[in-house]
Amino acid sequence: MRKTLYPNHPHENAAIRTAAGSKGRLKQNQSGMTLVEVLVAMFVLAVGVLALLATQLRTVSSVREAESQTVVAQAVQNLMEGMQINPTLSAASGETGWVNKSYDAYNKYIGNSVRTIAGTTTDTGNNPTSFSKSQLADEQIQRFENTLRTALPNAGVRYVICRGADEMEIDSNGNVDAKCTGGPLMVKVLWQVDSEQANAASAVKSNGSNIVYTYQARVPD
Template identity: 35%
Template sequence: MPAAPESRQRGFSLLEVLIAMFVLLVGLLALAGLQARTLIQTRDAELRTLVALQAESLAEAMRANPLRQRDASGGTTLSWEHYVESGYASHDASAPADTCRTAAGCSQQNLAALDLWTFKSGLADGLAAGNAFKAAVCRGSSAPTLADAGCAASGPLSIRVVWSSRLDAKSRRAEAAGGLRSASEAASALVENRYVLVFEP
């Protein structure tokens, strides 16, 4: 009677364990990268929402404080020229002297200055450190940048906000391929985001 074959104990070799650990590590690194991108995109969405809310709030304040003027036919025309700025440096960051908290003596110009300061202070508080921003209310048709508000003597009156944020290389390449950013913008980790609310056509 032939002898029974020896049963060989089978198990994982060291090489198999190392390969399994490598595959697991690659998966974890991909997951970490995805989570980081998701956090950046969520933060960008929060910032865009904050900017939109602040701009809408300023637009409502402007609608409540128009300058009323008589035209040649005796009708009333509305103007918001007391809100119009020539660029980013038109108003400094200090609070206006007249806070309009008392009923007496607050002119429409004082109220406009307070509205603009409240708008820019809200942006500064919400965007926080690391996100440079510029904001202006002016006429113009060109797109604003951090360097230039794009203000002009004519064009629609609009509330313009530009801020910087970090974007990973993969997202920058995707936005450049989709035409959302230029090649020069896609080369830098800091990208400019724009929000323009047209107030008056």
């Protein structure tokens, strides 16, 4: 039996209005993101990702620089320790009982001449059961050069052992001033890295497209 709607029936009209109002509200609340909003969200996400990548690249570059500086410092320290166990001793004048210590075995490496490390690893080819002072000095210098060559394969590495506390400098033409002006005996190292692969903020100087780093230490008396 079919149910007849009475237009004047209060309960029937209230139910119809309630159902109609609910459907209207559901349709009104159902809304999605527009294309412009999606594009803006993607742009913000891309900017955040690029900033994160840039930070990561700077972090990696800083870690590499710290590692190279640590290796150079360790190589210099090892060389100086080798020099200390291979000195030339002579009696001091008078009857003081003191002895003079020098590094005559390293005379051909000590001076104003800046040495450039390049090419492949070198080897003396000798394995004697005992070394003379000069042979031990040669072996230590070659180990020092090989360490720097391995640690900084793509850098122009230069070093000098001389007297002078000022840091080495390099001009735009690649000429190096060792600053050997007298004073304490120093081991000085200078190397260059392409500016695109380095964090310029931590470098001491720049030379064209290269970033210049230096390290030096005093040989104990």
